[in-house]
Amino acid sequence: MSNVHRIGVGGIAIESSTFSPQTTRLDDFTVLAGAEMQSRYPFMPDWVFQGRTDVQWLPCIHARAIPGAPVAPETYAHLKTRLLAAIETVLPMDGFFLDIHGAMNVAGMDDAEADLAAAVRELVGPCCLIAAGMDLHGNVSRALVERVDIFTAHRLAPHDDAIDTRERSCALLLRCIDEGTRPARAWLRIPVLLPGERTSTLVEPAKSIYASLATESAIAGRGTVLDASLWVGYVWADEPRSSATVVVTGTDTTAIAAAAERVARRYWAARERFTFGTPAGDASWCIDSALEPGPTPVVISDSGDNPTAGGVGDVPHLLGHLVSHPKLREGGASAIFASIPDPDAVRAMVKAGTGAEVGVDLGGKLDPVNGSPLRVKGTVETVFLDDAVGGDLAVLRVGNVLVIVTSRRKPHHYLQDFTQLGLDPAACTVVAVKIGYLVPELRAIARRALLALTPGAVNQDIGSLTYTRVLRPMYPLDTEFGEPELRAELIS
Numbered sequence: 001m002s003n004v005h006r007i008g009v010g011g012i013a014i015e016s017s018t019f020s021p022q023t024t025r026l027d028d029f030t031v032l033a034g035a036e037m038q039s040r041y042p043f044m045p046d047w048v049f050q051g052r053t054d055v056q057w058l059p060c061i062h063a064r065a066i067p068g069a070p071v072a073p074e075t076y077a078h079l080k081t082r083l084l085a086a087i088e089t090v091l092p093m094d095g096f097f098l099d100i101h102g103a104m105n106v107a108g109m110d111d112a113e114a115d116l117a118a119a120v121r122e123l124v125g126p127c128c129l130i131a132a133g134m135d136l137h138g139n140v141s142r143a144l145v146e147r148v149d150i151f152t153a154h155r156l157a158p159h160d161d162a163i164d165t166r167e168r169s170c171a172l173l174l175r176c177i178d179e180g181t182r183p184a185r186a187w188l189r190i191p192v193l194l195p196g197e198r199t200s201t202l203v204e205p206a207k208s209i210y211a212s213l214a215t216e217s218a219i220a221g222r223g224t225v226l227d228a229s230l231w232v233g234y235v236w237a238d239e240p241r242s243s244a245t246v247v248v249t250g251t252d253t254t255a256i257a258a259a260a261e262r263v264a265r266r267y268w269a270a271r272e273r274f275t276f277g278t279p280a281g282d283a284s285w286c287i288d289s290a291l292e293p294g295p296t297p298v299v300i301s302d303s304g305d306n307p308t309a310g311g312v313g314d315v316p317h318l319l320g321h322l323v324s325h326p327k328l329r330e331g332g333a334s335a336i337f338a339s340i341p342d343p344d345a346v347r348a349m350v351k352a353g354t355g356a357e358v359g360v361d362l363g364g365k366l367d368p369v370n371g372s373p374l375r376v377k378g379t380v381e382t383v384f385l386d387d388a389v390g391g392d393l394a395v396l397r398v399g400n401v402l403v404i405v406t407s408r409r410k411p412h413h414y415l416q417d418f419t420q421l422g423l424d425p426a427a428c429t430v431v432a433v434k435i436g437y438l439v440p441e442l443r444a445i446a447r448r449a450l451l452a453l454t455p456g457a458v459n460q461d462i463g464s465l466t467y468t469r470v471l472r473p474m475y476p477l478d479t480e481f482g483e484p485e486l487r488a489e490l491i492s
Contacts, residue, residue, distance in 0.1 A: 017310030102138015305456030
């Protein structure tokens with residue numbers, strides 16, 4: 001290799017619920033190629049990292065989809081082929097940053113990320129270092145760890161550190177290339193599988209456990225431990241690899257194994273203390289509680305059909321309770337519901353125009369197991385065409401509830417998602433959002449937050465889901481089993 005380090009960048013990222021009745025296809029992915037990928041790496045302006053002029057970053061392709069259903073095999077094959085073709089055009093390379101989520105499911109395939117990593121490894125060769133920066137809701141198999149040299153994952157949930165994780169992974173990769181280091185990995189599977197809403201790092205015990213990861217990595221300056229990462233796993237994937245996992249990357253095998261085992265023991269010991277970080281109850285309880293006297297707005301998470309966790313997004317269960325509540329039909333309270341995908345309803349509202357009275361059947365089409373269409377009548381308040389994510393959008397007023405209807409699934413995380421439609425969530429009594437724990441902009445406006453335990457492909461009632469392939473015993477699916485060994489496996 002020359003004195004200039006050549007480092008490729010690319011990956012495929014999605015979180016896939018195997019309980020979803022849908023299939024994720026090519027048009028569900030946003031694919032960035034070459035220079036278009038710059039937006040994912042703001043810490044690398046003009047592809048210059050840490051001011052280094054002796055490093056050439058080689059963007060290949062990155063494909064990302066909103067969390068959802070298992071990926072169609074032909075879609076995965078197409079994206080994988082594109083990525084490998086792009087890598088081949090820029091060979092040889094010293095390193096590769098594999099930008100993945102960690103919970104992609106491809107129909108008919110176990111462990112899609114390990115399959116992707118194996119294909120990349122075969123192409124780039126044994127001498128090229130591969131680093132992965134991942135979501136902490138990934139399911140990390142031994143097979144994946146065998147194919148990737150350096151691991152790191154988010155340490156915050158909500159993922160306020162997503163960009164920081166990518167930066168940390170790239171920094172570790174470059175450091176190892178500079179030093180000529182090929183690190184070892186200590187991998188440890190923990191038989192615990194919990195939803196993100198019970199493992200948020202905003203509250204204990206996850207707050208302290210994740211804070212301890214920095215301590216485990218504190219001796220990195222001596223070249224012993226490069227990174228300690230803990231994945232809570234992705235609970236809505238019925239796969240053998242699904243579980244919490246620890247991976248510690250470093251050069252001293254004794255030190256990284258000991259660190260992995262310490263982290264795993266902390267997590268296992270805390271398993272019964274993980275609970276929802278916000279008050280939780282069924283839809284009726286959440287709405288009644290939100291409408292009690294007190295500061296507003298109250299933000300309700302419609303968690304069971306949360307598209308940011310893999311739900312289809314069109315189960316109208318919570319919406320039905322909202323539009324039928326007396327205080328929201330005729331009283332002084334007001335609400336926004338964000339959102340429900342229904343292209344037929346949007347087309348009808350766009351055709352009718354602003355101010356028109358329409359009757360539409362909302363939702364219940366993508367996930368008929370958990371919901372059926374909800375018949376509503378209301379006034380078209382707003383029409384917004386060609387949103388980059390949601391397609392054509394419309395707002396329907398049903399009593400005092402403003403319902404955002406989208407042509408495609410669209411999470412509503414940012415205030416801009418509301419204000420572009422002329423809506424002010426801070427001025428409402430209730431803001432109901434298909435989400436789990438609240439992201440920063442919603443946390444900032446919420447005077448109170450409630451978690452609605454609703455039906456859907458990402459139902460929080462884990463015990464009600466039918467698992468046939470997860471390795472057992474697994475807490476909390478099983479509670480009566482002995483202490484696990486929690487012994488790290490070394491991979492180099």
